[in-house]
Amino acid sequence: MVTVAIDVMGSDLGVSELIKGITALSMEADNQIQMVLVGDAKEIAKALVGQVYHPKFIEIVHASQHITQDEKAKEALKTNQDLSIVRACQLVKEGRADALVSAGNTGGVILSAAQSFDRIAGVQRVALAAVLPTEKRRGQRQDPFALLLDVGATLHVTAEDLYRFALMGSIYASIVSKNTSPSVALLSNGTEIGKGPSEVVEAFQLLSENTDGLSFIGNVEGLDIPRGGADVIVCEGFLGNVVLKLLEGITELAADLAKEAYDSKLIWRLGLTMLSKELRKLRRLTDWKQYGGAPILGFDKVVIKAHGRSNARAIRNAIKLAAKVHRGDLISKIQQKMEPRCSPTV
């Protein structure tokens, strides 16, 4: 049995949507996941009314306050005493839960985790990852996504940070996609060695010479991201964040255009219907909900950040992901690889 602490507050679709996913998961006979829901107990109890669930797998821990999506996390953490994300982190810190899941304010999750957890020895900066849908399928599980990190926990980074992001991302991908040797690439402005700012050039060197078993395939460019050129793509957080939001923006724009077409003319609606199978393919390529969430890597605890707009299916997948990552021994596998790198010679 794995115990997952879930901050159920502060997501875009609200507590009741998350509770739908949580209750559904509690009814899956083989799930073997104990869920501790952290948040406003009254709201949670209200959302549970009318849902079918297995009470054995659901526990509630009350927290009177939470950080909203629009709030500045730093200030919220300073001024509020009883925040759901802080309480959820404490449960994990105290060993009452094995992993943390939150669909709340991203800054809030990173800062609360930084307050509660230690960084794994040798890790200077933690990284927030994102799963990017790609057409290519990966690993034993045939997962149709690549991992991009960092997408916002850092701004500029050093070559050593990039190396550690590659290492952590590779270990994570090998657990999640059952891919024994995920391909790792640096995001740069050209594929050749020597392309990019000095930290990228230096990281290229470090990765080329790595003895950690990383399958480094070199640099990829922006156009390789949608093509699925690598299983794990590594970059600084400032760059990764712009890339991620750009991809989200394009997905939304395409959906808007399709909706406009569907709503405005019968012939367009017919055309879209005829194309539905091909469009489903496209939709699957932009459907982050199937992946549930992405990890924050570098803490000594498993932290899965679910998307702010998570629906029932997305949060269920995020919780299952957290349990899987814990069972796959993510933290100790990272610790083992980081340890030799902590010596002052590196």
Add this chain to the structure above:
Amino acid sequence: MVTVAIDVMGSDLGVSELIKGITALSMEADNQIQMVLVGDAKEIAKALVGQVYHPKFIEIVHASQHITQDEKAKEALKTNQDLSIVRACQLVKEGRADALVSAGNTGGVILSAAQSFDRIAGVQRVALAAVLPTEKRRGQRQDPFALLLDVGATLHVTAEDLYRFALMGSIYASIVSKNTSPSVALLSNGTEIGKGPSEVVEAFQLLSENTDGLSFIGNVEGLDIPRGGADVIVCEGFLGNVVLKLLEGITELAADLAKEAYDSKLIWRLGLTMLSKELRKLRRLTDWKQYGGAPILGFDKVVIKAHGRSNARAIRNAIKLAAKVHRGDLISKIQQKMEPRCSPTV
């Protein structure tokens, strides 16, 4: 009459495709553009055979060598004596042409220009711009694009560089789109002041306090790019290059999927035909050919980089663009704004 030197070598579609656009432009009665074609005279003469053109507007200057798209520009410039791009730059330097257009190797254009031209006083780093199609239309001309710079002439930059990119981009946009006050934004990982690495935070401050008449609207995020959130978007070259190539990659992927659908099933072909008007809209949104090219800003000469895959229409538009930018007095307008910023107090 404006004289434009055109490096006709080294583009993806070859000399003959460019010559089609050039000859067509020579037949436009009101074009008032003298074109000096620089490249292999034999190849040019061969490509002219069978084309209808006005010989008065076309002149040929022979250069025996050129840089290919795949070549490393730095090495090519070192080892080759008689390169078309170098010769074209010299024509502009010597005043025999007013502006330069090339669809060749981007690094080759930037490095040759750097060898031949001076940077405008006060400019520390030149910037390569790109035009991004947007749904929103801009300026008196109702142009459907935004300008993004830098997309690859630099890697990391300073706050002052970002400020100068904003200034040069704004002046360029005001000439090209006849937009008296283009909106200018910084690309960052959040819209609030204080978001981003220190150089972006500092540039935000400089732009907010600007007395150069810049309409600074703050930061935009990745998702604002396809939405067309600003007329001029400013960032470092490393970030801009990844963004640009990502956008190109997505455009290609969408085209591939559409082609696959069209080719594989009659019902999908029917569906696409029914949607053709809506798809045209989407295609216009991703059609860089209508814009011809984008400037390299910061040199004391007008330099327009046309896309490597330029067809006849694209190169014709790039040449017209170069003439328009020269007529619009881009260089002296930038010089006027930069001059007060050259004092040691800035």
